[in-house]
Structure formats: C-alpha cells, structure tokens
Amino acid sequence: KNEVEQSPQNLTAQEGEFITINCSYSVGISALHWLQQHPGGGIVSLFMLSSGKKKHGRLIATINIQEKHSSLHITASHPRDSAVYICAVRITGNQFYFGTGTSLTVIP
Amino acid sequence: EPEVTQTPSHQVTQMGQEVILRCVPISNHLYFYWYRQILGQKVEFLVSFYNNEISEKSEIFDDQFSVERPDGSNFTLKIRSTKLEDSAMYFCASKGEMNTEAFFGQGTRLTVV
Numbered sequence: 001k002n003e004v005e006q007s008p009q010n011l012t013a014q015e016g017e018f019i020t021i022n023c024s025y026s027v028g029i030s031a032l033h034w035l036q037q038h039p040g041g042g043i044v045s046l047f048m049l050s051s052g053k054k055k056h057g058r059l060i061a062t063i064n065i066q067e068k069h070s071s072l073h074i075t076a077s078h079p080r081d082s083a084v085y086i087c088a089v090r091i092t093g094n095q096f097y098f099g100t101g102t103s104l105t106v107i108p
Numbered sequence: 109e110p111e112v113t114q115t116p117s118h119q120v121t122q123m124g125q126e127v128i129l130r131c132v133p134i135s136n137h138l139y140f141y142w143y144r145q146i147l148g149q150k151v152e153f154l155v156s157f158y159n160n161e162i163s164e165k166s167e168i169f170d171d172q173f174s175v176e177r178p179d180g181s182n183f184t185l186k187i188r189s190t191k192l193e194d195s196a197m198y199f200c201a202s203k204g205e206m207n208t209e210a211f212f213g214q215g216t217r218l219t220v221v
Contacts, residue, residue: 030207031207033209033210035212040214041145041197041214041215041217042212042213042214042215043151043199043212043215044212045209045210045211045212047209048207048208048209048210050207086150086151088151093156093163093164095153095156095164095166096141096143096153097153098143098150098151098152098153099150100149100150101150
C-alpha cells in the first residue's frame with residue numbers, strides 16, 4: 001500500500017513570503033497531482049507531474065522520481081492562496097492515494 | 109471553461125434511506141471517478157469508471173454502493189441504505205485521457221441523521 005506523506009500539516013506565512021509544501025510517497029508512481037481545496041470544500045487541480053518541473057503563474061511544482069518526493073512552491077504568497085493543498089499519487093490504473101493535506105494561511 | 113458539476117451541493121438523509129448523488133462530467137471525458145472525504149480526514153478513492161463499467165474500486169466501495177452512467181452525460185453514485193458513517197463530502201472527477209489531469213466537481217456534502 002502506498003503511503004503519501006505531506007509536510008508541514010499546517011503553515012502560516014506573511015503575505016509575500018516564498019512557501020514550500022512537501023510530499024513524499026513510498027512506492028513507484030505513474031503520476032502525481034497537486035490539488036487545492038478551498039474553504040468551502042471544492043477541489044481544483046493545480047498540476048499533474050510525472051517528471052521534472054511545471055510552472056503556472058506563481059506556482060511551481062517539482063518532482064524527483066528517484067527520491068519519491070515532490071514539492072509545491074508558491075512565490076510572492078497572497079491571502080487568496082490560503083487553502084488546503086493536497087498531494088495525490090497514481091500508482092497504476094486509475095486509483096489515487098491522497099495525502100492528508102497542508103493547510104496554508106497567508107496573513108496580510 | 110468546461111467544468112464538472114455535482115448536484116445537490118448538500119443532502120441530508122435519514123439513516124437507512126437510499127441516496128443518489130449526481131455528477132455531470134466534462135462532455136468529452138472518458139474516465140470518471142468518485143471520491144469521498146470524511147470531515148477532518150483525507151480524501152479517499154471510491155471507484156473509477158471507464159467504457160461503461162467499473163475499472164477499479166476500493167474496499168470502501170462495498171455492496172451498498174453502485175455507480176451508473178445512465179444517459180451518456182450523468183454519472184451517479186447510489187448508496188442503498190445509508191449509515192451514519194457515510195456522512196462525508198463526495199467528489200466526482202473526470203478526465204479525458206489516461207495520463208491527463210482530472211477535473212473535480214465542487215462536491216456534495218452528505219449528512220446522514
């Protein structure tokens with residue numbers, strides 16, 4: 001069974017700070033997703049990665065397949081970035097395993 | 109921008125009643141999923157559906173659960189006889205090809221009383 005670990009569980013940052021959220025998993029994967037869950041509960045897909053690095057606006061996601069580790073970075077953080085960020089991995093087929101999420105609060 | 113829509117946003121039901129949660133995936137998508145999130149816990153996979161049949165299901169998805177794509181647009185999750193522990197947020201997701209991003213609906217909050 002794959003375990004997906006995220007750190008930190010909770011993170012408070014000042015507006016403008018650079019933020020890093022980490023995700024580690026225990027078995028080989030075919031893809032990793034970073035998701036954002038808003039306070040109301042809705043989930044938005046931010047990135048899907050199978051190797052390397054992706055950038056979208058102020059968000060950057062990296063993955064190191066050999067080390068079984070991924071990071072999500074937010075540059076110039078803003079209060080509207082406050083949400084729960086979830087890492088999810090797909091091993092084979094269609095089943096995903098989710099991390100417990102990192103709750104981010106950005107203070108003005 | 110296309111989106112996955114779920115209805116209702118919140119449903120309250122009595123224990124033992126049947127509920128049907130509805131999802132309209134993005135129109136040209138081929139893979140469909142249901143997930144749930146019990147309050148304060150992580151999101152859990154329930155089932156995936158492709159080519160009009162279940163392709164994978166988790167151990168949570170027991171005989172009380174069923175899925176259907178009755179008319180080529182809706183994708184439903186039925187819980188036959190709800191239990192208190194079925195109270196959760198249920199998310200539907202869809203994607204077009206195997207190695208593409210999944211799009212999530214806003215979720216249905218199910219409360220069993």
